[in-house]
Amino acid sequence: MPFYKIDTEQKTLEELKPSNFSDIPWDERKDLQPLFRNNIESIDSDLLIIAEEFGNWEDSKRRIDLLGLDVDGNLVVIELKRVKDAGHSELQAIRYAAMVSTMDFEDVVNAHEEFITKLGKDANDARSKIRDFLGLEDDEEALISNKPRIILVAPSFSQEITTTVLWLNEQNVDISCIQLKLYDINNEKFLNIEQIIPLPSAQDYQVKIREKTNKAVREASNQQRREKSIKILIDYGKLQDGMKIYLRQSPKPGLNINDIDEKAKYATFQATQKNFKWDFDGQNYSLSTLCRKICEHHNVPVGKGAFPGPDYWAIEDQEKSLSDYAKELIKDFNTEIA
Numbered sequence: 653m654p655f656y657k658i659d660t661e662q663k664t665l666e667e668l669k670p671s672n673f674s675d676i677p678w679d680e681r682k683d684l685q686p687l688f689r690n691n692i693e694s695i696d697s698d699l700l701i702i703a704e705e706f707g708n709w710e711d712s713k714r715r716i717d718l719l720g721l722d723v724d725g726n727l728v729v730i731e732l733k734r735v736k737d738a739g740h741s742e743l744q745a746i747r748y749a750a751m752v753s754t755m756d757f758e759d760v761v762n763a764h765e766e767f768i769t770k771l772g773k774d775a776n777d778a779r780s781k782i783r784d785f786l787g788l789e790d791d792e793e794a795l796i797s798n799k800p801r802i803i804l805v806a807p808s809f810s811q812e813i814t815t816t817v818l819w820l821n822e823q824n825v826d827i828s829c830i831q832l833k834l835y836d837i838n839n840e841k842f843l844n845i846e847q848i849i850p851l852p853s854a855q856d857y858q859v860k861i862r863e864k865t866n867k868a869v870r871e872a873s874n875q876q877r878r879e880k881s882i883k884i885l886i887d888y889g890k891l892q893d894g895m896k897i898y899l900r901q902s903p904k905p906g907l908n909i910n911d912i913d914e915k916a917k918y919a920t921f922q923a924t925q926k927n928f929k930w931d932f933d934g935q936n937y938s939l940s941t942l943c944r945k946i947c948e949h950h951n952v953p954v955g956k957g958a959f960p961g962p963d964y965w966a967i968e969d970q971e972k973s974l975s976d977y978a979k980e981l982i983k984d985f986n987t988e989i990a
Contacts, residue, residue: 670833673734673807684732694845698723700785703767716748727752727800738806742813749800757794802827817849881962881978888981893923896968903943903964907952916946939965
């Protein structure tokens with residue numbers, strides 16, 4: 653939208669032309685990132701910045717400018733550009749979104765702790781800060797969606813990018829374009845920040861749809877992640893028929909692991925059914941259901957949502973959880989082929 657100076661006497665409007673970002677010595681990393689990192693509400697009032705220059709993968713050259721989290725548990729990839737047309741930021745952001753789509757709550761907490769530490773602040777309350785931001789009750793499980801959002805921020809966007817973004821929105825990929833216009837008025841700099849895709853009216857509709865489906869998406873994401881850990885262990889031959897597993901950590905903060913019945917802490921893997929025979933009652937369950945059964949047996953409220961079972965159980969004589977063991981196997985495999 654044009655920006656005008658009003659001449660009240662002549663009753664005229666003088667259009668003020670925006671400055672060119674390339675004419676000022678602003679750097680994306682040193683200037684734009686801190687500006688929006690510290691004032692993220694100027695882009696989205698419902699975001700918490702989790703990390704800056706995030707690149708928790710092998711290729712250290714590829715880093716997300718800002719990684720956020722919204723109140724619905726969606727990770728948000730924010731890419732900032734100071735050049736006209738925004739380069740190929742949409743393709744870059746899609747790659748990053750795919751890379752962070754496997755992150756779970758613990759990964760988010762670890763990233764935020766590292767981010768806060770780099771800022772020279774105390775990271776001890778990172779976990780509680782994120783839980784408070786998500787509005788979670790003390791016994792409520794934190795679930796992170798596997799469908800990250802994308803926000804592109806630039807002075808302008810090429811038709812190639814806007815066409816791509818509009819098409820991606822039609823395919824239910826949540827991606828938006830924020831346009832920046834810089835004004836230099838009386839030696840003071842002013843920044844106009846405007847969302848151009850999707851238009852606010854269309855976004856309101858998308859938000860309603862997202863709110864309706866978000867819970868199901870997060871739970872499905874968590875279920876896929878749990879199933880993936882078990883599948884990885886089976887595929888690598890690390891979890892075999894008849895193997896004993898034990899409960900290494902209480903599934904709820906209100907339940908002391910020392911108070912849990914000894915038999916309830918053990919189960920045996922059943923390869924045929926791909927589930928676990930509980931020592932306590934001899935029945936077969938998924939790890940998530942086992943966690944719930946243990947809580948119910950000890951009269952501990954379970955709240956809503958499924959348990960990330962592999963996070964709490966481990967193979968007998970091992971200290972690492974099943975989920976950590978699976979992650980370690982994948983990491984070692986990727987290192988070998990790199």
